[in-house]
Amino acid sequence: MEAIGFEVLKALGRFFMHPLTYVFIITIFWFGLMRVKRERKDFHTRVEDVIQQLTSPLPAALITAVCISGAVLLLGLEMPVGMLVLWSLFWLILLPFRNARWLSMTAAGSLALLIAPFLPSGGTDFAFLNQWLGDVEQMNLLNAAWLLAILFLAETLLVLGDGWKQTSPAIVKSKRGKLVGEHIAQRLWFLPLFLIFPAGEISGGGWWPVVELTGGQTFGLVLFPFILGFQARIYGEYARDGVKRIGKHYLLLNLAVLACAAAAYYYPLFIFAVPAAVLIGKEVINYLYKSADQRRISMFTRREKGLKILGILPHSTAAKMELLVGEIIVKTNGREVNSQRDFYDALQQNPAYCKLEVKNLQGELRFTQSSVFEKDHYQIGCLFVPDDEYGNLSSRALRSSVVINQDRAELGESEERGSSSRAQEADFYEDSETETNSVREDEDTVSHEDEAAASVDHQNKGEEPDAGENKDKEPDPEAFYNETKRADESGESREQAPDLAAFYREFRETQKAETSMWEPESEEEETESEENKSNR
Known part of the structure; x- marks a missing residue:
């Protein structure tokens, strides 16, 4: 027991001294920073803290690590230094791709196990490198195949039980160019695993270890950092x-x-079927799912x-109201909401509730209510698909948008009222003009009827012209000139036309009557009128 306790302490020391431990932690924080940056770009806020990328999966990861360590120690799976270095090297090669699924140790381990038979046994100028290559050549690859199978089983269980938690909402463009929503599932599980190390003071015996050790009957323990990852974009569900x-x-x-790993006990070629199935199978499953998912309509579109x-901020008012992603807000404070502007405006009607x-x-339908505090999110912690193509x-911009829309609505109403009044005036003028035209048509009709009646009377009286027609007859200019010349030579006065003479006589009589009207009847009346004038 003292030897086992001493080996456990040394394993813990090796874990904290291993540089890959801190590389894994920094990588997880790096993924968290990228997630927060993208969320701020889409929603002007983050959903989860950066540290949540590490701490949230940690409980499930530690439980899984204990189970894997127990299985590895029970089977007696030995991993030499050279093989662990090869896994780590392939993991670092996959790091720049920034895909959590490829950063899983199942992907790096599959590549390492497939390439291990083709590595040289040494012959380099570096002693440590020759030592690592020798470890890889001498190790039992069945141990690595079983470790890979156990890690993939653990990854599958973590995906089913923890992979769907704390997914990150995102805004993307659909095939039609519209902004829609999706969720990105991205988890990195940090697992410190106990492995059998071919150097130490622990000795086996009897049935244990199950797999034959290559370093002899004594071994030690090492606590090695592993990481499992999963990443997928969920669009249509x-x-x-x-x-x-x-x-x-x-x-x-x-x-x-697991079937290939079991068959590898009897047929060594199945050792390489394990990494091939893990590596190719995972990519085929994710590709088929992505292809089928992209053919669906997004679950989060404008309605x-x-x-x-689309998303709920943790510890917000929406989280306290137990709102869930995918639920539809129909009314807010009694008002129907069809856009984020409507939602924000309805919230401002009662800022405290x-x-x-x-x-x-x-x-x-269900009803939920809560108090709203001063420092709460301006949409009580709810995230939505944008109202338009500008994101x-x-x-502040949403507040300004609400004010602008209200001003536009009022302006539109005033313009509508003005256009209706102008339409009424136009109708009035059109009606009056129609009425005037109808009166004119009636007058024309009456005049035409009078002319027709006069023509009928004329025809009844015969063809002889009347006196009026003789008067209207145009005089002969030469006869008028000769008569005027004769009158001048003889000194006779020229007579006026009969009608003109009659007009003059009537005019003179009228003048005399008006003059006599204003003359005083007696001297007394004249004197009285003068006194009245002086009094005025």
């Missing part, structure tokens, strides 16, 4: 359903991998009625 669908396919692949929740009418994932707005 909810994140939990999509991740579990992939996990179930992984589980079927595990049956084939004509209501707002579908919020009551929501929500349609849950089963399509049933989501910040709190």
Whole structure:
């Protein structure tokens, strides 16, 4: 027991001295920073802290690490230094691709196991490198195959149980160029595993270890850092359903991998079937799922009625109200909401209190309410698909957008009222003009009827012209000139036309009558009128 305790202490020391331990931790933080940067670009806020990328999967990872360590120690799987270095080298090669699925040790281990038979046994100028190459050549590759199979089984169980948690919402463009939502499932599980190291004071005996050791009957323990990863984009269904669908396919692949590992006890060629099945099978499953998912319609698109929740900020008012991703907000504070502007404007009607009418994932309406505090998120912690093609707005921009839309609505109403009044005036003028035209048509009709009646009377009286026609007859200029010349020579006065003479006589009589009207009847009346004038 003292030897085992001493080996455990040395294993812990090797773990904290190993540089890969800190490389893994820094990598997880790096992925967290990239996630936060993308979320701030899409929603002007982060969903989870950077540290959550490490701490959130840690409980499930530690439980899994204990189980894997127990299985490895029970089977007695020995991993020399050279093989661990080869796994680490392939992991570093895959790091620049920034894909959590490729950064899983199952991918790096598969590549290492496939390339191990083709490595030289030494012959370099570096002694440590020759030592590592020798370890790889001398090790039992069945140990590495079984370790890979166990790691892939653990990865599958983690995907099913923990891979769908804390997915990150994102805004992408659909095939039609519209902004829609999706969820990115990205998890990195940090696992410190106890492995059998071919150098130490522990000795085996009897049935244990199950797999034959290559370093002799004594061995030690090493606590080596491993990392498992998963990444998938869920577009046409909810994140939990999509991740579990992939996990179930992984589980079927595990049956084939474990079968190959068991067959490798009897047929050594099956050792290489294990990494090939893990590496190729995982990529085929993810490719087929992505192809099928992209043919679906996004679960998060703009709606004509209501707002579908794309994401929920932790510890926000929405989280306290137990809102879920995928639920639809129908009314806010009694007002229907069809856009983020409507939602924000409805929240401002009662800044200290919020009551929501929500349609849950089963399509049933439910009511929820909560107090709203001063420092809460301006949309109470709900994230949505943008209202237009310009993306989501910040709190200040959304406030300005609400004011601008209200001004536009008021302006539109005033313009509508003005256009209606102008239309009424135009109708009035059109009616009056129509009425005037109808009167004119009636007058023309009456005049035409009078002319027709006069022509009928003329025809009844005969063809002889009347006196008026003789008067209207044009005089002969030459006869008028001769008569005027004769009158001048004889000194006779020229007579006026009969009608003109009669007009003059009537005019003179009228003048005399008007003059006599204003003359005083007696001297007394004249004197009286003069006195009245003086009095005035």
